Amino acid sequence: MDSAAGTPPFGIATAAALLCGVTAILLWPGMPPGQPVCLLVVLAGGVMWWKASRWRWVGALLVGLGLSGLHAGHTLALQLPAAWERRVVTVSGTVDDLPEHEPRQTRFLFKVDDDRSQPEPLRGHRLRVSWSDADASTRGSVQAGQRWRFKVRLKAPRGLRNAGGSDAEKHAFASRIAANAQVRQPHTAQRLVEARGLQAWREGVSARIAAAIPGDTSRFIQALAIGDTRAIRDEDWTLLRANGLTHLIAISGSHVGLVSTFFAMLVYGLWWLLPGLSGWAPRQVAAAAAAMLGALAYSAAAGFAVPTVRTALMIAAVSLALGARRRVSPFDTLALAVIVVLLYDPLSVLGAGFWLSFMGVAWLMWCLPQGGPQPVREFLSAQGVATVGLLPMAVLLFGQVSMAGPVANLVAVPWWSLVVVPLSLLGAALESLHAGLGAWPLRAAAWCFDLSWPLFEWLGSSPLALWWVAESRWFALPLALLGAFWLLLPRGVAGKSLAALLWLPLLWPDRQLPTHGVAEVTVIDVGQGLSVLVRTAGHTLLYDTGPAMRDGFDAGERAVLPTLRARGVRRIDRVVVSHADNDHAGGLDAVRAAYALPALLAPEGAGIDGAGNCMAGEGWAWDGVRFRFLHPTPYFPYLANDSSCVLRVETRQGVLLLTGDIGEIIERELVRREPAALLADVVVVAHHGSETSSDPAFVKATRARHAIMSTGHGNLFRHPRPSIVQRWRDAGATVWDTAKAGAITFRLGQGTLAPETRRSTHRRLWDAAQRVEQGRAGLSYRLD
Incomplete structure (x- = not known):
């Protein structure tokens, strides 16, 4: 078939159509079509792709739609059924990755055995398991590749949903994780088989690297050599993000490409030294095969992590094209790589790496010549192109811009990629043969890494190194990409200075501040805890900061700060900590570290460092909005929950009541003392x-139109209690729950009061199964 007569079967148009089809299904917020329908679409699309020369792009589009629907439907079917929530079952299977050993728990992926002895909804599926500190000696012995049998309590892979926050549900969906599981009765756990297989080899090599390198630098060499990032600390990641270097610190696509290039060059040199080998296989074919082999080997060393598999598939596509000795344009080669990756795993488009890697390569191929006599200039040009071209997508995906990134990458890309990584790989390869054999290259790699690290510490310590960008509207990204395209056009194109204006909606979005006399209120989804953001025209109040758990989860870092940054909050004028319980005050340290807090209030005796006292009768006014405390009264002793700061927020057309954790006794006292204020x-x-709160008299006195409950999905306390939900509903209130709705936002004093939930305004396909099971076909996540 003459591809010149129509659309090439593996060309740019075909790849673009396939990508559009895949993305359309994954962006669709409802359930995908049934599996038989999707299969028919794939078959029909495949026939058109192969036979209809002029309409191949339509066939590729249909294949994308159907294939993505098949994968999405299958992945949704893997999710834990609602009837199995919180059920304790016995499972056996294999530790499927490198366990993360933390002070109070161990976390790992667990592949359940696929046999009839396992619970039917879990057979052959992956669980994200956490093993608490109940039995530190046993959980500390968990290693990759081991087989275990233990009891676990199951929980659906639900996550928090906030503006700017990471989407744990998307990650679980893309990783095909069926459920979260907590080990119960750890004394009954049995190790069935000792560590073996690829993951066990990786963990052994990682331990040898740590033993060979004195000091803390081993954590970075472990990451660069075999993709083991478990020892990298939170402060390390913060510094790497500030320098725009997170793409280099673990095994990345560029490192896989480096290894494959080394293998190809090795074969080229061997064929040059031994010309007779060309009779066995042409040099170009042998080099392409070596490149694929190198990419496969390095991907295996990384445990076949998604970024490395994606890059290996790209290299395989390119190598096959080169090995076939067909003249293929660079863009057609890139298109072939896109097609191969999408056919292998359509869900890969959910990862940031997919877009950044392919877009980065596309920008470089379009803007830069293929090779040249001035390699230094070409390298500097490549850094500039990557910075400008990928900035819009990076802002959309991460909500931040690394101002130090261009400078840091000028040093890190050549130094780490050409010096540190090769030494790390050589050392890891020698260590895999015999312990201690690779000590000298590993120590050399650590020494070379240490030479560059102080520079990045200096660059990342600047307050301007990391610039957080507020959440923008849907049209901001296309405009910014158009602006980048315009800026990167050849010299002499007119109006380049005007192209910068197209970046404004993305880099300086409208923060949508409320007008005078209006208060915007966001009940942040922090899990089992509370945090409320109140914005007026010119001020910001934060009421509570969510929990910080012993397992390392900090709502201040994971939920509160992302919300503040996505809302464009530049300063916090006042923080009120209702009381000192962890679920309300745990995230305070994270907020303090990111923002200066000119005013901090808490109940007297709460023990919050630097806090003044909240006291009934005291208040203030901001921008036409009045704030007043109703509790605790003067000289009220600190009684934890019952000492909570109760705050009334009053606008010209609406009132908000923040009650902390007060109980029925305090509620009845407020009804007696200040009924009108309620x-x-x-x-x-x-x-x-x-059940210890929401006294009937208090509920009746509020006459609330909306009652909001901040809870965690599947929490051990079983909050909210059905009887309390019904009590508020009987009083005429619409009840909302953050565990089902995500963050809840509304505006007091501005027309009709209509709360918006994060899950309704940003609906996702992976929510669809939950909506069906809950029987809610509409946008609302109220407790109906």
């Missing part, structure tokens, strides 16, 4: 909807 349009229900 009238409110919105009440954040006390103590997460527990």
Whole structure:
């Protein structure tokens, strides 16, 4: 078939159509079509792709739609059924990755055996397992490749949903994780088989690297050599993000490409030294095969992590094209790589690496010549192109810009890629043969890494190194990409200075501040805890900061700060910590580290460092909005929950009541003492909807139109209690729960009060199964 007569079967148009089809299904917020329908679409599209020369792009589009629907439907079917939530079962299987040993828990992926002895919904599926500190000696012996049998409590892979926050549910969906599991009765756990296989080899080599390198630098060499990032600390990641270097510190696509290039050059040199080998295989074919072999080997060393598999497939596509000795344009080669990756795993488009890697290569191929006599100039040009071209996508994906990134990458890309990584790989390869054999290249790699690290510490310590960008509207990315395209056009093109204006909606988005007399309120989804953001026209109040758990989860870092940054909050004028319990005050340290807090209030005796006292009768006014405390009264002793700061927020057309964790006794006292002050349009229900709060007289006195409960999905306390939900509903309130709705935002004093939930305004395909099971076909996540 003459491809010149129509669309090439593996050309740019075909790859673009396939990508559009895949992306369309994954962006669709509803359930995908049934598996038989998707299969028919794939078959019909495949026939058109192969036979219809002029309409191949339509066939590729249909294949993308159908194939993505098949994968999405299958992955949704893997998710834990609602009837199995919180059920304790016995499972056996294999530790499927390198376990993360933390002070109080061990976490790992676990592949359940695929046999009839396992619970039917879990057979052959992956679980994300956490093993708490109940039995530190046993959990500390968990190693990759071992087989275990233990009891676990199951929980759906639900995550927090906030503006700017990471989407744990998307990660679980893309990784085909069926459920989260917590080990129960650890004394009954049995290790069935000792460590073996690829993951066990990786863990052994990682341990040898750590033993061979004195000092802390071993954590970076472990990451660069075999992709083991477990020892890298949070502060390391913060510094790497500030320098724009996270793409280099673990095994990345560029490192896989480096290894494959080395293998190809090795074969070229061997064929040059031994010309007779050309009779066995042409030099170009042998080099292409060596490149594929090198990429495969390095991907295996990384445990076949998604970025390395994607890059290996790209290299395989390119190598096959070169090995076939067909003249293929660089863009057609890139298109072939896109097609191969999408056919292998359509869900890979959910990862940031997919877009950054392919877009980065496309920008470089379009802007730069293929090789040249001035390699230094070409390298500098490549860094400039990558910075400008990928900046819009990086802002959309991460909500931040690394101002130090261009400078840091000028040093890190050549130094780490050409010096540190090769030495690390050589050392890891020698260590895999015999312990201690690779000590000298590993120590040399660590020494070379240490030479560059102080520079990055200096660059990353600047307050301007990392610039957080507020969440923008949907049209901001296309405009910014158009601006990047315009800026990267050849010299002499007119109007390049005007192209910068197209970046404004992305880099300086409208923060949508409320007008005078209006308060915007966001009940942040922090899990089992509370944090409320209140913005007026010119001020910001934060009421509570969510929990910080012993397992390392900090709502201040994971939920509160991303929300503040996505809302464009540049300063916090006042923080109120309702009381000192962890689920309300745990995230305070993370907020303090990121923002200066000119005013901090808490109950007297709460023990919050640097806090003044909240006291009934005291208040202030901001931009036409009045704030007043209703509790605790003067000289009230600190009684934890019952000492919570109760805050009334009053606008010209609506009132909000923030109640902390007060109990029924305090609620009845407020009804007796200040019944008029309790009238409110919105009440954040006390103590997460527990049975110890929401006294009937208090509920009736508020006359609330909306009652909001901040809870964690599947929490051990079983909040909110159904009887409390019904009590608020009987009083005429619409009840909302952050565990189902995500963050809840509304505006007091601005027309009709209509709360918006993060899950309804940003619907996702992986929510679809949850909506079906909950029986909610509409946008609302209220407790109906």
